[in-house]
Amino acid sequence: MGIISSGFRGRRNKDQPGLPPGQYLTESFPVLSAGPTPRIDTAEWEFQLTTEAGQKHSWSWDDFQNLPQEEFTVDIHCVTSWSKFGTRWKGVSMDTFFQDVDTSHPYTMFSSYGGYTTNLPMEDILNGKAWIVHQFDGEDLQPAHGGPARLLVPHLYFWKSAKWVRGLRMMDRNDPGFWETNGYNLHGDPWLEERYW
Amino acid sequence: MSRTWRTADVVEARFETATARTLALQFPEPVSSIGGQHVDIRLTAPDGYTAVRSYSVAGTLPPTGLEITVEELEDGEVSPYLVRDLTVGDQVEMRGPVGGWFVWQPSDTSPVQLIGGGSGVVPLMAMVRSHRAAGSTAPMQLLYSVRGPSSIIYRGELEKLEASSPPLPVEYVYTREAPAGEPVGRLSPATLMPRILPPEADPAVFICGATGFVEAVAAWLVDAGYTEGRIKTERYGGTGDGS
Numbered sequence: 001m002g003i004i005s006s007g008f009r010g011r012r013n014k015d016q017p018g019l020p021p022g023q024y025l026t027e028s029f030p031v032l033s034a035g036p037t038p039r040i041d042t043a044e045w046e047f048q049l050t051t052e053a054g055q056k057h058s059w060s061w062d063d064f065q066n067l068p069q070e071e072f073t074v075d076i077h078c079v080t081s082w083s084k085f086g087t088r089w090k091g092v093s094m095d096t097f098f099q100d101v102d103t104s105h106p107y108t109m110f111s112s113y114g115g116y117t118t119n120l121p122m123e124d125i126l127n128g129k130a131w132i133v134h135q136f137d138g139e140d141l142q143p144a145h146g147g148p149a150r151l152l153v154p155h156l157y158f159w160k161s162a163k164w165v166r167g168l169r170m171m172d173r174n175d176p177g178f179w180e181t182n183g184y185n186l187h188g189d190p191w192l193e194e195r196y197w
Numbered sequence: 198m199s200r201t202w203r204t205a206d207v208v209e210a211r212f213e214t215a216t217a218r219t220l221a222l223q224f225p226e227p228v229s230s231i232g233g234q235h236v237d238i239r240l241t242a243p244d245g246y247t248a249v250r251s252y253s254v255a256g257t258l259p260p261t262g263l264e265i266t267v268e269e270l271e272d273g274e275v276s277p278y279l280v281r282d283l284t285v286g287d288q289v290e291m292r293g294p295v296g297g298w299f300v301w302q303p304s305d306t307s308p309v310q311l312i313g314g315g316s317g318v319v320p321l322m323a324m325v326r327s328h329r330a331a332g333s334t335a336p337m338q339l340l341y342s343v344r345g346p347s348s349i350i351y352r353g354e355l356e357k358l359e360a361s362s363p364p365l366p367v368e369y370v371y372t373r374e375a376p377a378g379e380p381v382g383r384l385s386p387a388t389l390m391p392r393i394l395p396p397e398a399d400p401a402v403f404i405c406g407a408t409g410f411v412e413a414v415a416a417w418l419v420d421a422g423y424t425e426g427r428i429k430t431e432r433y434g435g436t437g438d439g440s
Contacts, residue, residue: 003204003288008240010248011274022249024274031408034298036415036428080251081237115426144412182297196295 018075020190023083029145030082034178037143038114038164045148047132048167051103059097064149067092070131074154076161077190089152091133094125105170109177110151113164118177119186120153120160129155132165157188157195202239202290208262210285213350216269217316218280219255222291223262230254230263232324233300233403233431236293238265240275250275253320253405253433254294257327263294266350268316268433299403299431300324303331307401310394312414314342314384314406317433321405322351325358325365336400338366340393342384342410345374368392384410386417396422405431 011024019025042061049057059067071090077083108125111117124130130153134141141147146163153160159179180186185194205222212218230236232254239249255266269280283289301309301324309328311321318341328337343349349369358365370388375381382388394400402418404411411430419425 003241003290004243005240005278005283005287005289006243007282008242008248008278010240010242010246022247024248031412031432033430033432035430036419036425037412038425081249144408179298183295196293 018085019083020077021193022195023077023081023190026082026084029084029087030078030080031144032078032080032159033144033163034116035114038112039143040113040148040164042148046166047097047149049097049101050167050169051101052105052170052172053102055102057097057101061148064092064132064134067096072131074152076154076158079157079159079184079188079190079195083190087154088137089131089133090135090138091131091149091152093128094130094132095128097132098126103170105172107171107174108168109171109175110162110168111166112162113166116162116164116178118151118160118162119171119175119180120156121174121187124153124156124160124187129153155189157185157190159184160188202292204288205291207283207285207287207289210283213266213352214348216280217266217350218269219264219266220279220283221258221262221264222289223258224291225261227260228257228263228294229259230257230294230323231296231300231302232327233320234294234296234323235320236263236265236291236295238275238279239290239292240278241290248275253431254323255319255326256323257330266316266319266322299405299429301327301401301403303327303333305401306333306335308336308394308398309338310400310402311337311339312342312393312402312404312406313339314410314414315344315348315433316350317404317406317410317431318350319405319433320431321403322354324403329358329365336394336398338368338394340368340370340389342370342372342406344372346371346376347374384414386421389414389417390421396424399424399427402428403431404428405433408432 045061047059073088075085133152134149151162151165208223209221241247252265255264267279270276313321
């Protein structure tokens with residue numbers, strides 16, 4: 001046990017099931033990003049998946065909207081210690097994007113409009129673990145929260161859920177992305193408190 | 198190192214405003230920080246309950262100390278304790294400093310424009326202090342948006358820096374209450390642009406404040422022709438931000 005602050009009581013909402021270690025619950029939806037919010041016109045939006053063979057799979061905004069849509073409710077956990085329960089999203093599972101993709105590489109690097117990148121192992125994005133989402137709480141996703149579309153990987157810290165996502169490429173090594181080269185953990189499991197290097 | 202918790206002694210505590218307090222922390226071993234980084238502070242209640250929050254480092258006290266400045270959040274869980282209850286001689290646990298993006302490196306000689314709203318000035322002050330300590334010749338100036346004169350954190354020190362040689366140019370924007378002769382009102386492109394380094398100077402820009410402030414200012418700068426890749430943003434406060 002650490003240093004005791006005798007006058008400190010706290011809220012002790014941590015006893016709640018579903019709250020990872022070191023996290024606290026918030027009702028609001030804080031915004032975190034590293035630079036200006038990019039302006040993205042859905043008429044020009046494109047999501048592109050590039051394999052190790054250089055093969056490119058592309059989806060326009062209309063293509064994306066015509067893929068099978070899933071609506072789901074998940075908890076999200078930010079490395080800055082807030083967690084938000086029961087967030088409601090609509091989007092397309094990564095499994096759907098990978099349906100006709102021929103790859104054997106075990107890692108991916110997602111990239112965003114604005115230049116942000118984040119690395120993710122395949123095992124963290126397939127089998128219903130990740131989505132490209134375009135609605136939050138029944139509304140179109142706001143630009144500040146990553147709209148028109150963001151990656152959502154709710155079982156990892158929220159920096160992995162890249163805003164303004166524009167594509168991914170396959171990697172044979174687990175190279176670090178943006179925050180992962182700026183002090184944050186290569187993987188980011190909130191239950192293991194994989195916050196920093 | 199940054200993953201481990203270490204124990205700090207609170208060696209000084211001083212109010213900057215009615216709701217913001219600076220805590221000077223001393224460690225048994227050397228600690229260093231780049232301007233703009235943050236630390237995690239962990240409090241443990243007598244029954245073992247713990248709470249962790251992130252706070253920007255305000256400055257270093259070489260070789261074994263650093264300062265944080267905490268703004269009391271209405272309805273906060275940790276900040277009221279740090280601002281009201283913690284006293285000199287108490288101990289807290291800290292992890293960090295961390296962060297490699299929203300930082301100013303003293304080796305960077307290019308112009309720097311700092312833009313802070315409210316307690317968003319804290320990491321910017323760490324950059325100002327680091328700039329001074331390094332004797333940097335990089336042009337640096339600060340634009341600081343506050344509710345009123347009584348909300349200015351580091352007021353005395355900023356006045357001294359403005360009057361020093363070379364001076365640190367500081368521009369204030371008063372959103373609710375201003376000294377006589379100064380305008381009151383929210384920041385707008387018209388009030389912002391004449392008071393910061395121009396886009397031609399291609400400054401590194403650091404913006405920190407509430408989400409609405411940061412989003413608005415960053416968008417205006419992009420519109421005005423500032424290099425998008427030179428604008429770095431950070432938003433304070435994990436909660437109480439409805440956006």
